Amino acid sequence: MSSEDPTVSRRTFLAGSAAAAVAATAGCTGRANQSSEPTPSGEREVVHGNCWICRATCGQEITVEDGRAINLTGVDGHPKASAGQDRDGTLCSKGMAQLEKTYSPNRITRPHVRKDGELTAVSWDEAIEYAAERLADFHREHGPERLLRYQGYPIAKHPWHNLLFKNLYGAPLKVGRKTTCHGPFSTSWEWMSGYGREWPDWQNSEYMIAWGRNVMECFRGQYEPKAIMDAKENNDATLVCIDPRYTKTAQKADKWIPIKPRTDGALALSMANVIIEEDRYDEAFVENHTHGFEAYRDAVEDKTPEWAAEITGVDADEIREIARGFADAAPSSVALPWTGLTFQQNGFKNCQNVHALNGLVGNIDREGGTRQWQSASLADPHEKYDLDVPSNHENAPNPAEYDDYPFQKHGIRNVSHNLVPRAVRDGHIKGMVSNWSSPPKSGNTQEWLEAIEAMELVVIVDAFWDSDSKRADVVFPGASQIEQPFLKSGGDSSYSTKTWVTGSKAAIDPIGDCKPDYQIYRLLAEALAEKMGTGWDEYFRWESGEAYWDDQLDAVDMSFDELDNQSFAIVSDLEYEQWKGEDGESDFDTVNGKFNFDLDVVEKYADLAEAMDASTAPEWHPPDDEHYGETTDNDYPLLYNDVFVEQINRGHDQAIGRSVEAYLERYDMEDRGYDGNLLHINPEDAAERGIQSGDTVRIESADDEIELMAHVYEGIRPGRVVSLSGFGETSSHPDGAGANTMILNRERHIEPVTGMTARNHPVEVEKTGGGN
Numbered sequence: 167m168s169s170e171d172p173t174v175s176r177r178t179f180l181a182g183s184a185a186a187a188v189a190a191t192a193g194c195t196g197r198a199n200q201s202s203e204p205t206p207s208g209e210r211e212v213v214h215g216n217c218w219i220c221r222a223t224c225g226q227e228i229t230v231e232d233g234r235a236i237n238l239t240g241v242d243g244h245p246k247a248s249a250g251q252d253r254d255g256t257l258c259s260k261g262m263a264q265l266e267k268t269y270s271p272n273r274i275t276r277p278h279v280r281k282d283g284e285l286t287a288v289s290w291d292e293a294i295e296y297a298a299e300r301l302a303d304f305h306r307e308h309g310p311e312r313l314l315r316y317q318g319y320p321i322a323k324h325p326w327h328n329l330l331f332k333n334l335y336g337a338p339l340k341v342g343r344k345t346t347c348h349g350p351f352s353t354s355w356e357w358m359s360g361y362g363r364e365w366p367d368w369q370n371s372e373y374m375i376a377w378g379r380n381v382m383e384c385f386r387g388q389y390e391p392k393a394i395m396d397a398k399e400n401n402d403a404t405l406v407c408i409d410p411r412y413t414k415t416a417q418k419a420d421k422w423i424p425i426k427p428r429t430d431g432a433l434a435l436s437m438a439n440v441i442i443e444e445d446r447y448d449e450a451f452v453e454n455h456t457h458g459f460e461a462y463r464d465a466v467e468d469k470t471p472e473w474a475a476e477i478t479g480v481d482a483d484e485i486r487e488i489a490r491g492f493a494d495a496a497p498s499s500v501a502l503p504w505t506g507l508t509f510q511q512n513g514f515k516n517c518q519n520v521h522a523l524n525g526l527v528g529n530i531d532r533e534g535g536t537r538q539w540q541s542a543s544l545a546d547p548h549e550k551y552d553l554d555v556p557s558n559h560e561n562a563p564n565p566a567e568y569d570d571y572p573f574q575k576h577g578i579r580n581v582s583h584n585l586v587p588r589a590v591r592d593g594h595i596k597g598m599v600s601n602w603s604s605p606p607k608s609g610n611t612q613e614w615l616e617a618i619e620a621m622e623l624v625v626i627v628d629a630f631w632d633s634d635s636k637r638a639d640v641v642f643p644g645a646s647q648i649e650q651p652f653l654k655s656g657g658d659s660s661y662s663t664k665t666w667v668t669g670s671k672a673a674i675d676p677i678g679d680c681k682p683d684y685q686i687y688r689l690l691a692e693a694l695a696e697k698m699g700t701g702w703d704e705y706f707r708w709e710s711g712e713a714y715w716d717d718q719l720d721a722v723d724m725s726f727d728e729l730d731n732q733s734f735a736i737v738s739d740l741e742y743e744q745w746k747g748e749d750g751e752s753d754f755d756t757v758n759g760k761f762n763f764d765l766d767v768v769e770k771y772a773d774l775a776e777a778m779d780a781s782t783a784p785e786w787h788p789p790d791d792e793h794y795g796e797t798t799d800n801d802y803p804l805l806y807n808d809v810f811v812e813q814i815n816r817g818h819d820q821a822i823g824r825s826v827e828a829y830l831e832r833y834d835m836e837d838r839g840y841d842g843n844l845l846h847i848n849p850e851d852a853a854e855r856g857i858q859s860g861d862t863v864r865i866e867s868a869d870d871e872i873e874l875m876a877h878v879y880e881g882i883r884p885g886r887v888v889s890l891s892g893f894g895e896t897s898s899h900p901d902g903a904g905a906n907t908m909i910l911n912r913e914r915h916i917e918p919v920t921g922m923t924a925r926n927h928p929v930e931v932e933k934t935g936g937g938n
């Protein structure tokens with residue numbers, strides 16, 4: 167291991183007033199609201215943690231007093247929490263909320279099983295015995311292929327849920343984040359470049375387009391907004407924000423483009439038209455390392471800025487200016503689409519068109535451009551003990567062969583989130599093991615609630631009571647973030663050319679009867695091994711997650727103790743242009759080794775495109791036909807969508823009252839006696855309907871309706887209405903204030919290529935109550 171970074175940190179015992187002094191200089195920019203005053207006999211310890219609430223794993227320093235965590239700060243120099251070496255580490259509001267979540271009265275603190283129809287608190291022994299019995303019976307009666315694995319965001323990088331239920335139990339079907347968050351973005355990029363996601367090299371960039379992404383608040387670690395601000399200051403970089411909403415990113419941007427929703431693909435094509443017409447593209451890259459340029463050029467030949475201006479509402483001169491700025495700064499430029507595009511029913515094509523721009527200017531895995539980040543390699547602990555982990559899921563039949571499910575046409579054994587209820591009705595899915603997730607919040611809510619009720623077996627690991635844990639047969643109380651140990655190795659960070667590892671022990675003992683995930687899956691594996699005579703316990707031979715990770719860290723010549731002590735370590739160098747083979751030829755991890763503008767080489771996509779009468783090359787698809795989404799009309803003239811990009815509501819089982827307060831304060835709505843999500847509506851649309859801020863309004867679609875408090879706001883385009891997701895019915899928040907926006911969503915609201923839940927709904931808004 168090359169450890170060039172002096173990661174200074176500590177696990178220090180401090181006592182009495184001396185502790186207060188140290189805690190006060192611990193380098194945080196935000197403090198949790200819990201008191202940090204020492205108790206008279208208080209003994210304080212500052213330990214490390216890792217926030218994984220959005221998977222970014224920002225390093226934490228946690229002050230613990232008499233076994234209770236009382237304060238959180240960031241870790242200086244941490245790759246995900248800071249802007250780099252010798253820079254302050256910070257935590258966002260979600261990270262800061264970990265204390266509130268840990269001590270929330272809404273925590274599940276004991277194992278529960280369903281007895282005579284009632285969820286009943288039981289001992290761990292009884293819960294494990296019961297779950298193992300039911301899972302063994304299920305395996306015998308239905309086969310593992312009818313047990314759905316549902317994977318939430320937090321802790322998803324821990325391998326044990328998959329190890330037990332995919333590799334050993336053999337359940338092939340999974341709902342992951344690709345159908346609830348990023349499918350169109352990541353699948354198109356993967357087919358084009360052979361790499362999952364093109365996270366930017368922000369700090370070295372000179373031209374950054376945040377496209378449908380509120381990166382100042384919705385990030386893969388605190389480093390991202392800091393790197394962007396560094397790039398603006400140090401490189402005089404330009405930040406362009408393309409978003410119908412005036413977000414925090416729009417506030418910081420040099421240009422805010424309030425584009426008409428779902429027209430992003432047209433804007434991208436017209437930018438390509440300018441770049442090609444004016445010979446501003448990277449000819450050498452295009453000629454030597456790409457496939458399908460001819461088709462791309464043909465597709466954009468007549469897509470002038472004037473053509474796009476009509477569709478997008480963006481001025482043609484402005485389009486030219488952005489296209490030139492982006493191309494001229496290349497390869498130190500990047501255009502990054504995100505959930506603003508993936509939530510669209512025409513999202514795949516729109517993402518493909520934006521990705522193509524990056525290939526056109528040759529910024530692929532180059533300094534200041536997109537990156538193909540790699541994680542530091544860790545050892546496989548099973549190999550150390552000559553344990554060959556089986557892949558039993560590969561032998562299981564696929565129970566859900568639906569020709570009319572586009573996502574299934576790819577032969578991908580993931581199930582679209584919105585289609586699960588139908589699979590349950592058809593008897594193809596009969597049970598679910600869910601890890602830290604809340605499916606009825608992610609689409610097709612009503613049917614999902616019925617589906618959970620109809621399943622024969624539902625086993626949940628989670629920390630909060632919500633729609634699925636309340637309906638489960640077995641509930642295992644998961645330890646919260648600060649009660650669990652953690653390890654992650656990664657690439658994307660404030661260190662542009664380095665890989666890293668970060669890890670931490672549990673900061674405090676789990677409250678009540680909660681257990682860390684490893685212990686839960688280990689106990690289950692042991693019980694299942696006995697019931698089914700499988701020997702699966704062998705694959706969980708480690709006493710603890712820490713011991714498992716200790717073996718993983720052999721590869722970087724560290725112990726878990728050492729890593730915990732210093733919070734993180736820089737491990738190895740990460741080159742640019744990893745797509746270049748040794749001979750300088752292109753060696754992308756795609757079917758043809760090239761960067762693909764045209765996806766005709768991806769057989770499974772080519773078949774689907776033909777069936778849908780779509781091109782495999784970049785192309786404009788308006789959201790107005792059978793495949794690409796519903797449009798507004800006289801009855802439903804406003805286009806509604808929800809967002810989870812704010813710091814408040816990301817990460818499923820949130821129970822963070824202070825974040826809600828901060829959200830309402832932001833819009834001056836904190837004194838309205840209301841704790842829910844707001845409907846943001848433009849003054850023009852509000853005036854037409856006699857709506858003022860504080861009024862109660864009904865949002866009605868062709869399928870359903872929800873009720874929210876209105877916030878009249880110029881930071882939203884006329885014709886667009888928006889609210890935050892994560893509130894209301896089925897929420898983990900005890901009073902369920904606000905509305906679950908996915909009540910408007912139905913099975914058919916799906917992006918047709920990837921199966922991603924589409925979240926745009928034509929609606930009408932009507933005032934139902936006077937203002938508060």
Ligand code: SF4
Pocket residue numbers: 217218219220221222223224256257258259260261262385386387388
């Ligand atoms: S960005 Fe925020 S929520 Fe995500 S890991 Fe960092 S502190 Fe936690």
